[in-house]
Amino acid sequence: MxxxxxxxxxxxxxxxxxxxxxxxxxxxxxxxxxxxxxxxxxxxxxxxxxxxxxxxxxxxxxxxxxxxxxxxxxxxxxxxxxxxxxxxxxxxxxxxxxxxxxxxxxxxxxxxxxxxxxxxxxxxxxxxxxxxxxxxxxxxxxxxxxxxxxxxxxxxxxxxxxxxxxxxxxxxxxxxFRLPRVAAVGEALSWAVLRDRPFMLFMGLNGVLNMHNSMLTVAVPLWIATRTDVPHWMVSVLLIVNTCAVVLFQIRLTRGTDSLGGAARAGRRAGLLLCLACLVLSVTSLTSTAVTVALLVLAALAHVTGEILESASSWGTSYAVAPPGLVGQYQGAHAMGRGIGDLIGPTLLVAVALPLGGAGWLLIAIIFAVAGLLTPVVLRRDLQLVGQR
CATH class of the missing domain: 1.20.1250.20 (MFS general substrate transporter like domains)
Known part of the structure; x- marks a missing residue:
């Protein structure tokens, strides 16, 4: 390093x-x-x-x-x-x-x-x-x-x-201050990133995918406590699974996302994996304890893999499309998209998944899948420009 x-x-x-x-x-x-x-x-x-x-x-x-x-x-x-x-x-x-x-x-x-x-x-x-x-x-x-x-x-x-x-x-x-100094651009403040429609659409979709944070910290714990027969300490087990998986696999699964094409594909896979996690969660209110535990672990593994790929997709895209001199602005838009996901996630998940039960998780699954599948679509213009270089 x-x-x-x-x-x-x-x-x-x-x-x-x-x-x-x-x-x-x-x-x-x-x-x-x-x-x-x-x-x-x-x-x-x-x-x-x-x-x-x-x-x-x-x-x-x-x-x-x-x-x-x-x-x-x-x-x-x-x-x-x-x-x-x-x-x-x-x-x-x-x-x-x-x-x-x-x-x-x-x-x-x-x-x-x-x-x-x-x-x-x-x-x-x-x-x-x-x-x-x-x-x-x-x-x-x-x-x-x-x-x-x-x-x-x-x-x-x-x-x-x-x-x-x-x-x-x-x-x-x-x-x-041990890091090298980064030269300031010194130009007037602008809002150029807001005129980059494909990137802003991408960050909107990425914000939707970033609702995975609220799944882990809000929706799943409440789901376990109110809709399943497993002990509440299972929440801690899933958090440990998540942390260990990120530590073990974040670097490996990030490889290949330094290209815009790789980042777009990672976003699509992230949406589909988060969709799979929701589909598995949708049946856990119907199963017995041992099966429920196994399904929750399976959902946690699908969730964390999607989480890792979503992060890699957002990093790769925000670096690949940022023009010189506007990197900070594009990183600000990147933070905004992810912040929107953190903001709307708890309300949406609690309002949909918990009251509607399995049907609620199916609806959230569709939302994640659509966001993932649309990610390469909104980046198509940038991918074409990269291919022409």
Missing amino acids: RHPTLLLISLVSRIGSGLAASVSALYVTQVVGLAPRSVGLALTATTAVAVAGSIWLGQLSDRLGAREVYAAMFGLQALATVGLVFVSSVPTYVVALLALAIADLGYRSSQGAVIHAVVPATERLAVRATVRVAANIGVAVGAGLGGFALLVGSPTAYRVALLTTAGLLLVTGLLV
Whole structure:
């Protein structure tokens, strides 16, 4: 690996993210005393605002230099995490959440721009895959550390966990300056990516495929708890299966997606595999415990393979079609598409899959399949241009 600093940045920052994710919601509800409904509404609203501004955040990387913006996003995350410690009401919580949401979207777009700038074209997808593996390891370690804070359960333990997260994020921001400086474009801000209709259509479809995140963290746990006869700890088993599969296979399955054709095919396969996962889930409310467990594992394997291919497809396409000088802007659009998937996923999946049962999963399966099959279609123009070169 020619860029160990990128791995270290991903690992350290995501240890902090995993630690914060495991304690922050319980901290603001059980220690601060905010109502869970208010917390949910605040999360949705602030994420929506950040998603709407993600292209602008990507443009900042082009305008100011991707490395500097990358470091600044970690600084903003650290400051906002410290702010969580001092939250005392819904308005102060919204301010902290908005800063965290903006920093997260800005981190995603500037990270992509930094990798594009400092890594040779032939290695970008491999590096990005390795960075994602490091991120998954980091989240797992952070969640484990958060478990100690949850075990103690005191307000002080929660606050120490949040302040530790802030410290890790500050360290990460300093690590960014070990990377080479990325020259700023220095041109006026523009919205060129919005006029690239095929790419914007692709990112819309990719956002639909990115609802797989909500499947794993929201829909499947609720489905297991309310519609199957398996023990609730099966949720943890599926999360472990997912994490291990990403660590083991992300790099291998990303190979070949550095070409636009390979990225388009990966998007199609991702949609079909996520469709298969939904089809398997649709029958798990009808089976007995042992069969249900086997089917849930099968669905988890199809899901994680689709997840890996979806990520590789989005990376490969966003790098392949971005014109010189607009990489940050295209990475911002990439982050926006994925953010939309994160935003609509929980609502759609909970509103469709859970009330409708097996029929609901069949409908979600169709949505994933259509999104996957349309991915090469919307990229047809770019694929033709590549073939003419």
